[in-house]
Amino acid sequence: MNSFMRTSRKWVRPALPALLILLWLAAAGVGGPTFGKISQVSSNDQAAFLPASAESTAVQEWQHRFVDSSTVPAVVLVTAKSRPTDGELEVLAALPRTMGAVAGVPQGAAGATTGIAGPIPSQDGLAVEYIVPVADAGDLKTVVDGLRKVLAANVPDGMSYYVTGPAGLGADLVGAFAGIDGVLLLVALLVVFVILLLVYRSVVLPVLVLFTSVAALCAAIVVVYYMARWGWIKLSGQSQGILSILVIGAATDYSLLLVARFREALHHVESARAALGRALRGAWEPITASATTVILALLCLLFSELNSNRSLGPIAAIGIFFSLVAALTCLPALLAVFGRAAFWPFRPRLDTATAHSIAPGIPGVPGPGDATAGRGLDGVTGLWRRISLVIARRPRVTWVLSLALLVVASGGILQLQAHGVSQTQVILGPSNAVDGQAALAQHFNAGSGSPVVVIADQAKAAQVVSAVESSGGIADAAVYTGNSRPGPDSVPVARDGRVMVNATLKDQADSDAAERVVVALRRDLPAVDAGVLVGGVSAIALDTNVTAQHDLATIIPLVLAVILVVLMVLLRSILAPLVLIGSVVLSYTATMGVSAVVFNHIFGFPGADATVPLFGFVFLVALGVDYNIFLMTRVREEAQLLGTRAGVLRGLGKTGGVITSAGVVLAATFAALGVIPLLFLAQLAFIVAFGVLLDTTLVRSLLVPALSYDLGARIWWPGAAGKRHGKSV
Template identity: 50%
Template sequence: MRRRRGARSVDDVIDTPAPKRPRVPTWLRVLIPAVLILIWFGAFGAGGAAFGSLSDVSTNDQAQFLPASAEATEVAGLADEFRDSEAIPAIVVIASDDGSELSTAQLDAADELRTALTEVDGVLGDEASPVIASDDGEAVEIVLPVDTSEGAERPADVVAEMRTVVDEHAVDGTTSAVTGPAGFTADLSAAFAGIDGLLLAVALAAVFLILIVVYRSPLLPFIVLFTSMSALCASVFTVVALARADILLLSGQTQGILFILVIGAATDYALLYISRYRETLARYERRWDATWAALRGSWEPIVASGGTVIVALLILLASELTSNKILGPVAAIGIVFALLSALTLLPALLLWAGRAAFWPRRIAHRGDEAEPAHGAHAAGVLHEASAPDEHDLPDRGLWAGVGRLVSRRPRTVWIVSVLALAGMSLGLAQLDSDGVPSSEFVLGESQARDGQALLGEHFPAGSGTPALIVGPEDELQQMADTALAVDGVDSVAVVSADSPAGTAPVTADGVQAFGPPGTPAPEPTVVDGQVMLQATLADPSDSMEAEATVAELRTVLDEVGTEVLVGGQTAVALDTNDAAIADRTLVIPLVLAAILLILMLLLRSIVAPLILIGSVVVSFAAALGVSALVFEHVFGFPGADPSVPLFGFVFLVALGVDYNIFLMTRVREESLQFGTRPGIVRGLRLTGGVITSAGLVLAATFAALGVLPILFLVQISFIVAFGVLLDTFLVRTLLVPALAYDLGRVIWWPSKLARRAD
């Protein structure tokens, strides 16, 4: 084939060999990979041992993730001064099965159950309430504080023991349940219990099956999975160490996302490196030379892709909500180890395995003079062939057909693609991301949720989890009167150490006494001139109605005095939702700006990065729109947490840009030799297999999150998995190449490449 005057060969432009280096001694070529493998084996072992410590250093207490400036956080700090212990309430509710009043025998049995429950380790028996009968006489409740101080039994374990005791002391003719904040914490912990086993097993099995289909090799999938698991183990070891040092706060949902993100990202980076290594094995006879050439050809897109995700994750540090803020560094640590394993451990293992890694396929050595294939078909799901020997790629196969479609009707292709994405985005009108009740966090069976419903049938639904009001001692009566005037407040009591129940009711006539007429009213507990009121809400404490009541309480009590604060479980949920919404507004623009800057530096262009950013934003809107419709009309979910769109955006934009980076770095390489429009078609065809494989792997790993019965994780799982597939098969395959082809060399503006004729 005739070469144009002044044109440089592909080797000259892309794979220019480094200047002659001194020959690396054989002993060093053996020592370097051996040391790398041993180091990673050590990390694998240390991290494997650290898996068992994850539950010890993680927490699912929503209050701990609030910003320090939140009103609920301030009240939580003050509440500790009004009580002698750190505890969260567990509520045992016992209700008649046939709707009749409980008999004397049943009430006696309930009292015996109370005595047994106060003896459970972790229950503060001295602070337990008496057996409280409902107004209709058909049910009773017992409020039992569960110790949460350092060194105490885990609340989830305490509640599990309480439920065992309730079953052993079942009251005939009644239904019983353990609910309240402690009950919901226990159900949430049980749902997260599958993270270490079930989640990893499903994710690894999905990746293994895809790798078998991609490579049809018995050895290579194990090499890739060992690389990914080594990265995960090193991440877990580091995160656990930082959590023990109180540098990081770890939650169950952060742990689950870390697992999936590391396995998916490390496997994606491995696929990209393997595609280069397979190519270089065909060009170089010695494995060391092939390894060095593969690293030179793959490190830049891999580092750029990982760097994009790391930057996007670290921007979460700007969040107000601590649960969002902690995800950033934890997940970024995972991506760092994914990068390191893909660029150190994987090359070392493949150097050791050589051509045998691809057995039974043979990678024949064609000689150094062979034209590099740039990983054309090294990891394709739908087409995999030997690298072409000529500049022109074979005019056959799926990706050849896609290339012809893009080059012949580029404007039609990108317009239809945009219209399709816009149509999917219409589902955003159905998106409800204002928050969901904590009782809906766990999918499937939940005793706490059932108990909450039973409690609401016979008692004020907010019993046991009141709103807490802290204010000046001399404003006690005015605060109580103001709170009682709010719709949704059933009753008000003041914390009093003198009262046998720990609180004393407050009515329009003042603080009331327990006991016969004439009994003096107990004195309220006063701390630094302040008292604490407990407002029992008429609605369940985790409901949207209860949040509206708390919001109104704050508004009306501000008129009593700005120093009056309202907190409690409902206020925690309210402040969490408000902080999550504020984080969405702040973080999303910052992530877009940071990724745009990285792309400009990588591609030496302004126009191409704008196209890429625009494409992933439209893709995200489409994914979220379709997800909203599925959540509402297929799964019947009650809504979504405000953090769901934020996390979905961060993962989809950062990971979606990864595939565009893989594509456009190759397109730029090809454009340097063949011109922009031919370079676009060649880049699309050359990266089709490896990017499709990577997209399927990442979608499968995120889909694995759906096996955990946690609403938040199931929604993130669907949004990201569907969005990745949309990026892989529509945005990267059709939209971006067609739009870039239609614009031509202007996409490289203002670099010199924009002025080069095709």
């Protein structure tokens, strides 16, 4: 029997890593092709992410009853520097027929266009406008590109053309997201590879870590793809980009922690397999606790009223889960195969002095009221020894100055303008649709093609139209008759005793001024018709911002409560988790303060999306706690041997390098989001990158260790970690 067990163990040990590697290769093989298909189940329609309770959602449902179509209007604008000649006017008059031939634009009998309004001349005679319905809402970019090609071929020389409005802006937004699958991932992987080369000076190890990260992403992509395909979640381009960055960053961070433990063990254990076992025993708890904390924090987004936020929660949580599984299965299997060769050409050498000695203290480094305070730095050299000495000599001065710096930086949060921006300001790169909106405002009412939609009682239609027209910011209003050019004999379309009123805005539909018009209409119209509903593009933007503000007030306390409970369970303490939570919250406010100043005065951004503070909070707090978990679990481990103050110094010295490297990697991967020319992703990239660096360099390196050192064993209250021989240290 013993012989059989020994034989089985002999075969299992090499077979298990090989099996795990094959499984992850299979996951990568399946997930890789899925990247090319995920856009098929992705949507960037802002209206689709609103809650069912929003007034604009109710209006949209009524619109589908009046208009038996899912078309999205495109505003085609042709401008000239001088009044067109008769010949040019004939060409412009024929454009509806040529545009109607584009696939995705509804056609009638014998190829006649239906529903295309125009040409509508401007009062100055220098522009004509067409309202073109786009039936293929799922592929706006293809249809809009087709319209632009037709215009390029048919618009007279010397004239400019634009395809704008909801369809044009939506198509350009899709184009901006086009880099997520390839460019974003390539940039992120390249940045991580370079950082890993610099950190480990190894050619092999960066490849092993990146394979682990990519395998985790491939597995996550497959699950997310099918969840979106089955309608369980709503996937957007921004969620897709965040998933890629989050998985690459998190999987690399977890891998770095395991690799650091493995390399440390290789100095004390001759067998690479034994060293790997020791590394796994030391790393699995902080890695699992860290991933669990982030997953639970992300799942708090399920309580969001915005479907985009609610969907991002499970999408990102799935990514973190596979990052955890890959770091604890795929990477260990690879390290088991490569052993010390993973660090080639600088392989860790066995240190014959393997005993863990406890230094009797550091001369000239007295602690606050404790002669043993300088202990724990045996074997710690370089920068982290110097930082630890500073903390040991002046713990209170260190944490007070760090705290003051964070408080001062937090003052900038008063300048944060996270009240939403117009859709024309979302796209940072060149956009024909954005340029078209500016040109439209010069020749027509800027809200043309994106009306405010009012659902009113049929019996009160005339009074509602009159009230809408008398409202400031409205150019004209009319009851929907089903005709692109209603005449005096047109009959209003009614559904269940209600009519639809379309009101043209004077300002751009996605501007602050347009949202103020919606607010005024919702305030005043109920006096005319108690059951009136106000919706449309402007209302959707307004309701999105209001809902985002509500989510911020709801989810932040929930995330903090969940993380606090996890930390209490992990550290078996109440005071330590409170200190850690307070530190990351202050780090978040400081980051948002600095970001507000940078956005307003350096980058010149017009503002920020209303969801930016919430996304920044969830990522920074969850990921900031990550690094504190890495630190404090090691401190608690060392404190049980050395006492709390010595444990703080040794824990900081042993984790300082790897946690800082992990922070740099995560900051760099999130910074890669900046390659996508979208305001939201550019701002999120800066916030998370700067916040992670601030957390790893100031909060986790100075504030938390110095405060923990100053508190001594009291940091574990009411636990008992760090109490040795009846004496609290």
